Amino acid sequence: MCKDIADYFYPISILDKQQIYEKCYEIGIDGITSIATDMAVPTICFVAERLNLVSNSSISALNTTNKAAMREVLSVSNQNCPKFIEVDKFDKFLFVEFTFPLIIKPVDRSGSRGVFKIDNLSGLEKAIELAIEESFVKKCIVEEFIEGIEVSVESISWKGKHFILAITDKVTTGAPRFVELAHHQPSLLDYPLINDLKNITSNALDALEINYGASHSEFKITEKGEIFIIEIGARMGGDFIGSQLVNLSTGYGFLEGVLKIALNQFEIPVLNNIGFAGVYFLSKETEFLLPYFLKANKFDVEKEILNKELKYIASSNDRSGYLIYNSDKKVDLY
Template sequence: MKKVLLIEAMGSAEDLLDAGRELGVQIVVATHREIYESYAPAVKEKVSGVVFTDFSDPERALKELAEYARAEGVEGVVGCWEFLTPVAARLAAELGLPGNDPERADGCRNKRVMAQLFEEHRVPAPRTVLAQDCDAAAAGLAASGFTYPVVVKPAEQAGSWGVSVIQGPDELPEAFAAAQAWEYESPHGFPLDTTVLIQEYVGGVEYSVESVVFEGRITPLTVVQKFTTDGVFRAEIGQTVPAALSEADTATLYGTTVAAIRALGITNGVAHTELKLLPEGGAKIIEVGARLPGDRVPELIRLARGVDEARAFVQVALGIEPELTPRTDRAAAIRFFVPPRAGRFRSIDGVVRSPQVHRIAVYPQPDDEVRGPGDNDGRVGYVMLTAATPQKVNRAADAAIANLTIELE
């Protein structure tokens, strides 16, 4: 039985674990001992084995995992937890297994490096000012000629944490502090780049493109329509697969995505690309991750297109060319339940059940403390739907949550 090493079972790990089982592949997880103890029982049941290391010392972890992989006959490496995708790329290279360019792997995680690679390879992306302190940020903004609003974001975070859209210079100090609030990654504890990016605000509609890359050949699977909150903080509150777009707009997004993936050296694996379709034409890349998408998008793709991106990821890691031809032509959507403020959770009411509703999930128990809106960790549940077309599934999603109420104390 083939054996694949999964670098941390977080993020969309269950999709990969399920894919491994279906393919008859052992998925061994590399993690910290105390983090493994916190895994949900459902995750532990799907793991074929565990190897413990300490990612707070990346070089030591790389050495230990390479020794383990050689001794145990590991034939593939996949990265799931976004912060550790560079470790996965370097480990695959060390072992001579399919993976991404280790020299550019940091660009798939660190937005400072990503912005530099995009500029070097002439990938259309927002212009960026880099700063280590607020005074330098203000000076850089003044020299850049950017007009407000601008986006302020950390070089190394995820889930929309620390990302702000500000309307004027008086909002910069608070936004800068929010972007620089994390010196260490959680839960593994390795240091983060505290550089802050200030980027020109890009208008237009935001989408993501999910792609599989095998031996340098890039196959975009679908365009996903993204729904986000407005205001200073931007969190994702919904996704629809596929987006209702013309063939020309889809081709524009695919072309821009391919250019970004090549610039970042993603040659074997998957890519989650966030970008905006511009009103004046063309598109600009917001960011790219060398990982599966979150927000249950892999499940939405399976429901809508009949393609299993996680399965393809495991196959690519083993050097097997995946079958990516769509088997269905439907649409699927998810809408997240986000409370209006932080507080003690009581209940969720008003979700309309219909034939289009595939699943409803609520995360907290009564009396659990929940976060307010502001980032993706503020969600308290979701409704997932399917329908014949994107337009129909979007209408069903709007109807399902039109009377949603979240009761808090």
């Protein structure tokens, strides 16, 4: 448990901005950051602004933790996003001009919680109800579904300058929940697409005023090569992307870089492109991977079976294990 090694531990909700600020002021902290959770971002910016520490603004925190606010900002700045609407209840007349299929998401959750793909109007009301139920503020967004491959861009920023560290290819369960089953770095996309992704990411980070620290930007790319922004977080990617894969594929200590920015000790990232790295997640959908979990493989970095009873996954919390690899080529177990 982290509390056993921390110098200070307080059982306070990360949403309790004022109480956390008071404890940080009392201790006299040197920096504050989040590694891979969106929920902590508003609190971090709240505390940092009051203690004159390095962070993004509270406005930026709102725009990167609320999907509707994020869509509004990106749309106003002419970034390519799916057509969307924010709702707090079902009203069929709101969707007259939308083209099915649609994706429904709580405005303020992650890990695929409350995410549904709906192919027609008959299933929309129930999906909206379930998504709103998952939301802290009881709202969701409904947006047109973009068919295509999924990738993410891992970045770190300092004083508004953005450094692209890696692009991650993704494998998901597909409809209706799109829970991620595997991640691979570096991306095998063609160079023109990679270059476009880098430029779009930098422009989107500018629009959202992500000037400091890590960011994790998710995209869909259609068969025609059109790139749509799906979501951007002002933190490292979860699923071991930020904590391990970037380091394994580039040699850059992403976690150390994030901590140094919080401490006002930024150093320009040095990337060595030393190999391929990835993670596979174990579930009922990926039961065929079980033999790789039960034997030693030359590409193993770390692996663990968390639950012997495999189940179909509705969110990332349902996954039953993980296998992190590192190799001189992509390890394709499918």
